[in-house]
Amino acid sequence: xxxxxxxxxxxxxxxxxxxxxxxxxxxxxxxxxxxxxxxxxxxxxxxxxxxxxxxxxxxxxxxxxxxxxxxxxxxxxxxxxxxxxxxxxxxxxxxxxxxxxxxxxxxxxxxxxxxxxxxxxxxxxxxxxxxxxxxxxxxxxxxxxxxxxxxxxxxxxxxxxxxxxxxxxxxxxxxxxxxxxxxxxxxxxxxxxxxxxxxxxxxxxxxxxxxxxxxxxxxxxxxxxxxxxxxxxxxxxxxxxxxxx
Numbered sequence: 001x002x003x004x005x006x007x008x009x010x011x012x013x014x015x016x017x018x019x020x021x022x023x024x025x026x027x028x029x030x031x032x033x034x035x036x037x038x039x040x041x042x043x044x045x046x047x048x049x050x051x052x053x054x055x056x057x058x059x060x061x062x063x064x065x066x067x068x069x070x071x072x073x074x075x076x077x078x079x080x081x082x083x084x085x086x087x088x089x090x091x092x093x094x095x096x097x098x099x100x101x102x103x104x105x106x107x108x109x110x111x112x113x114x115x116x117x118x119x120x121x122x123x124x125x126x127x128x129x130x131x132x133x134x135x136x137x138x139x140x141x142x143x144x145x146x147x148x149x150x151x152x153x154x155x156x157x158x159x160x161x162x163x164x165x166x167x168x169x170x171x172x173x174x175x176x177x178x179x180x181x182x183x184x185x186x187x188x189x190x191x192x193x194x195x196x197x198x199x200x201x202x203x204x205x206x207x208x209x210x211x212x213x214x215x216x217x218x219x220x221x222x223x224x225x226x227x228x229x230x231x232x233x234x235x236x237x238x239x240x241x242x243x244x245x
Contacts, residue, residue, distance in 0.1 A: 021047065021199060023122075023168035029096060029137075031175045031215050033130050036092045037099065041122060044084040050146055051118045054078045054085050060119075061089065064106035070098035100126030100139075121146045124206070134214040135174065142206035143199065163200035170195040174213050181211040 025039040048054055058076050065073040076089040093099040103120040104113070124141030172183075177190030185194045190213075197207045 021163070021166040025169070026171040026173070027096070028173045029135070029175060031130075031135075033096050033128060034092070034094045035096060036090070038090040039122075040086060040088045042084055042086045045080070047146070048078075048085045048087065051121065054080070054087070057087070057119065060107065064102070065091065068098075068102065068106050070094050071102055096126065096128045096137075100124075100128070116145075118146060130215070132215075134179075134212060135176070137172065137174075137209070137211040139209040140206040141168070141209075143202060144204045144206070147203060160200040160203035163198070163203065166199045168197045168199065168207060170197075170207075170209060172209070172211060174211065176213045176215055178211045178213040182208065183211065 021044070022042045023040070025037070027035060027037050029035040048057075051057060052060065055078075058078055061076050062073060065071045065076075071091060071093050073089060073091040075091075078088070079086045098105075100123065103117060103123050107117045107119050108115060109117075121141070121143055124139055126137070126139040128138075129136040172193045174191050174193065178186065178193055181193050182195075183193035184196045186192065193211055195207070195209050
């Protein structure tokens with residue numbers, strides 16, 4: 001009986017470990033790819049320490065943003081509470097692609113640029129294309145790397161149900177209505193997309209966010225066709241006068 005209880009300890013510890021993993025992130029995107037971000041992540045202390053010591057992680061993010069010309073952190077902090085640590089940060093960026101590559105460019109060891117750091121798990125990998133055809137947004141966030149790196153959490157990969165109702169919630173505000181998206185929900189005007197992921201469904205498979213939309217045409221561009229018509233009229237009128245002479 002005692003041996004059986006001992007064998008259950010890792011599972012019970014894992015259950016406690018993941019009982020309060022929650023993530024909330026919202027991005028407001030402008031037509032040129034710039035925007036702002038607000039994020040809150042609540043995780044057990046043991047999981048956070050796999051990413052880094054909370055105080056050191058906050059300081060590291062501040063210093064990294066200070067030397068990055070594309071990212072400006074307006075706030076970054078952490079709070080220790082019952083059951084875990086809450087990490088909050090907000091900021092602005094001049095290009096979403098620069099925000100997506102922020103960990104690779106600023107958090108990795110310059111001597112080993114190909115070696116990933118665990119803080120990248122929150123950012124994931126984002127591919128953004130902005131052209132005259134519109135905006136294409138593709139992002140993947142993979143938490144399996146973080147889970148597999150923790151001996152206590154390896155049982156979660158084998159039994160994802162241990163994650164319970166833990167979830168990550170992402171919101172993307174586009175400058176124009178989305179034509180296509182795999183979002184869980186969208187606003188009536190199509191500008192706001194929301195993804196809700198239960199982590200137990202993504203203990204091994206990454207969370208995938210996709211969206212495509214047209215770019216809004218600036219008001220001054222509506223004058224372009226009129227200007228072209230006016231120019232054609234003037235050219236035609238000039239030719240008519242020459243014929244008359």
